[in-house]
Amino acid sequence: MVKQPRRDDLSASITAHTDSYFNRTRQIVTRFGDARVSYAVFLRRPVISAPRLMLDWLEEVCTARRVSFDIELTHPEGTWVGAGEPLVYISGSFEALADLETILLQKLGACCVAAHNAYQMALALPKVGFLAMEARHCAGAEMEEMMAYAASVGSEAARREGAIGFIGNANDATAHYFGRTGGLGTMPHALIGYAGSTVRAAEMFVETFPGEDLTVLVDYFGREVADALAVCARFPEMARAGRMAVRLDTHGGRFVEGLDPQQSYAVLERHAPGAIRRYRSDTELRYLVGTGVSAAGIWLMREALDGAGFDKVRIVGSSGFGVDKCRVMADARAPLDVVGTGSFIPDAWSETYATADIVEYDGEARVKVGREFLLRARKGVGG
Numbered sequence: 001m002v003k004q005p006r007r008d009d010l011s012a013s014i015t016a017h018t019d020s021y022f023n024r025t026r027q028i029v030t031r032f033g034d035a036r037v038s039y040a041v042f043l044r045r046p047v048i049s050a051p052r053l054m055l056d057w058l059e060e061v062c063t064a065r066r067v068s069f070d071i072e073l074t075h076p077e078g079t080w081v082g083a084g085e086p087l088v089y090i091s092g093s094f095e096a097l098a099d100l101e102t103i104l105l106q107k108l109g110a111c112c113v114a115a116h117n118a119y120q121m122a123l124a125l126p127k128v129g130f131l132a133m134e135a136r137h138c139a140g141a142e143m144e145e146m147m148a149y150a151a152s153v154g155s156e157a158a159r160r161e162g163a164i165g166f167i168g169n170a171n172d173a174t175a176h177y178f179g180r181t182g183g184l185g186t187m188p189h190a191l192i193g194y195a196g197s198t199v200r201a202a203e204m205f206v207e208t209f210p211g212e213d214l215t216v217l218v219d220y221f222g223r224e225v226a227d228a229l230a231v232c233a234r235f236p237e238m239a240r241a242g243r244m245a246v247r248l249d250t251h252g253g254r255f256v257e258g259l260d261p262q263q264s265y266a267v268l269e270r271h272a273p274g275a276i277r278r279y280r281s282d283t284e285l286r287y288l289v290g291t292g293v294s295a296a297g298i299w300l301m302r303e304a305l306d307g308a309g310f311d312k313v314r315i316v317g318s319s320g321f322g323v324d325k326c327r328v329m330a331d332a333r334a335p336l337d338v339v340g341t342g343s344f345i346p347d348a349w350s351e352t353y354a355t356a357d358i359v360e361y362d363g364e365a366r367v368k369v370g371r372e373f374l375l376r377a378r379k380g381v382g383g
Contacts, residue, residue, distance in 0.1 A: 010064045018102040026098040038091040038360035040367075040374040041105070045083050045351050047112035048119050049075040050153040053146060054107040058090070058100070067096040078157040081112070086374060091360070101356050109354030110143075110346060111150040117323055117344040118154030122163040124326040125339065130155065131184055132169035133318065134342030141173070148174035151344055167338070185215075189249075192220040198227040199234050206235065214238060215245040215316055224248060224257045224297070225304045232310045245314035245337065248293045248301060252286075252320075256297030264289035264296035268332060271299045275332040287328040293319045295332035302335040316340060322347070 015023055029035070051073060062068055069092035075081045087108070090097065122130060132151045138144040148169055155165035155178075169175055171183040186205055195201035202216045214235065218228045228246040232239040250256050255264070268276050268288060275295065276288055288295045298317060305313050314337035317329075322343035329336060346352050359367045359374050367374055 010061065014061075014099055014103060018099045022099045022101055026095060029095045029098055034093055034095045035362050036091065037094045037097060037358045037362075038089055039097065039101070039356045040086040040359045041088050041090065041108065041354060041356045042084055042086045042374070043081070043109055043112060043352075043354050045113070046116065047081050047087075048115035048154050048157055049073075049077055049079050049081050049087055050111035050115040050150050051088055051108060052077055052153075053111060053149055054104050055088075057107055058104065061096075061100060065096055067093055069097070078115075078153050078160075080157075084373060087112070089359075090356075094361075105354040105356060107146070110349075110352040111146050111153070112354070113346045113352045114147050114150035114344050115154035115157070117346065118151040118166065119157045120154075120323045121321070121326045121339075121341070121344060122155055122158035122165040123161060124323065124330045125336065126158070126161075126163035128336050129164045129167040129338045131316075131338055131340040132166055132174075132178070132342065132344075133185075133340045134345055135169075135171050135174075137342045137345055144171075145174055147342070147345055148177050152177035154344065170340075186212075187215075187217055189217060189220050192217060197221075198223075199230050202231045202234065206238075213243045213245070215247050215314075217249055218246045219248060219250040219256075222254065222257060224250060225301060226257065228301060228313075229304060229308050229310075232305070232308065232313055239310045239313050242312040242314070244310075245316050246301065246305070247316040247318060247340070248297060249318045250291075250293050250297065252290075252292040255291050256294065256300060258300060259294075259296055261289060264294060267296040267299050267303075272332040272334075275328075283324065284328050287325050288332055293317050293321075295329055295334045298329075298334040298336060299332075314338065 055071065058069060069090055072089040075087050081087055132148055134147045135144045138147055151166050159165045166178055168178045168180050168184040170185050175181060175183050187201055192198055192201040195204055198216060198218060198220060202214060205214060216231050218224045221227060235244060238244045265276060298315060301315055305311065315335060316338040317336050318340035320343060321339045321341040357367055357371050357374055359365060365375050
């Protein structure tokens with residue numbers, strides 16, 4: 001079977017995935033005569049501009065349809081955009097643009113919100129490196145790429161303000177967004193279950209990947225501190241050379257080994273008393289002294305490692321590190337070196353809905369009532 005030309009494949013895909021009223025609009029415009037239009041595209045909440053995937057797709061459409069669009073990017077990639085401010089104006093043939101709105105909005109809104117989340121997380125913990133671990137939470141490869149791209153954009157924005165930001169991600173396919181050729185990571189809980197002990201899992205990793213640094217999960221058996229120290233004792237040269245990290249991923253159903261509410265408060269009294277001496281919401285208290293990976297648990301791990309002479313062993317935190325948790329960890333001065341997270345994926349998907357309105361038809365400013373702010377925002381429109 002002969003494969004159809006790319007432009008035919010793309011056209012069929014656009015027709016199948018776009019809203020039907022846009023398809024019908026294109027047919028009407030084809031029948032009654034084309035017009036030159038200008039679309040304003042915006043979101044209803046503050047975001048970080050992350051338009052590259054949308055713009056790349058528009059370029060692909062232009063090539064396939066043998067048309068050109070004039071694109072005015074009002075907020076360059078990685079810059080802050082206020083609620084309701086147009087990110088981009090797209091001008092060209094109405095016939096060529098009419099059926100693109102659904103898909104171009106899909107490729108823009110979620111990226112911009114996720115980029116904003118990643119930016120806020122990196123700024124909250126500017127001395128901590130972040131590892132993007134969103135892939136397992138994505139609905140397929142397209143979303144995976146969108147979220148990885150978004151994290152890289154938000155990270156770069158935070159780096160311009162002095163943060164370390166995202167140092168890599170967890171898989172090969174999207175590693176290029178972080179300037180790498182492959183994903184980062186050492187072991188999941190499944191390997192420890194297979195090995196039968198945390199130490200044995202570490203041994204298996206070192207034997208299989210000699211010369212690589214080791215990050216070992218320590219919560220599988222509920223002995224975070226004991227197993228971390230046991231692995232350090234097994235590989236003391238790596239530990240003292242700074243080539244080892246322990247990863248805390250304790251789930252929210254229990255405390256880190258050695259902690260309970262009273263002990264958790266005591267740990268923070270030693271290291272960050274100010275963090276617990278003012279009003280806190282229930283969620284903030286859980287991040288500080290509750291179950292799961294808490295600030296108290298991270299401080300306890302640091303105490304144990306330093307007390308055993310393993311002060312160069314790094315601590316990686318994971319499990320629910322969204323914007324709010326990162327801010328609480330910063331307030332508690334939690335001694336984190338790396339955070340692994342996919343929680344820059346937007347929680348409220350309705351916040352990711354981008355909107356497009358035509359603001360000009362054949363040079364005449366015109367927009368539906370209530371969206372006149374789009375006209376005022378565009379230089380030369382309506383004047």
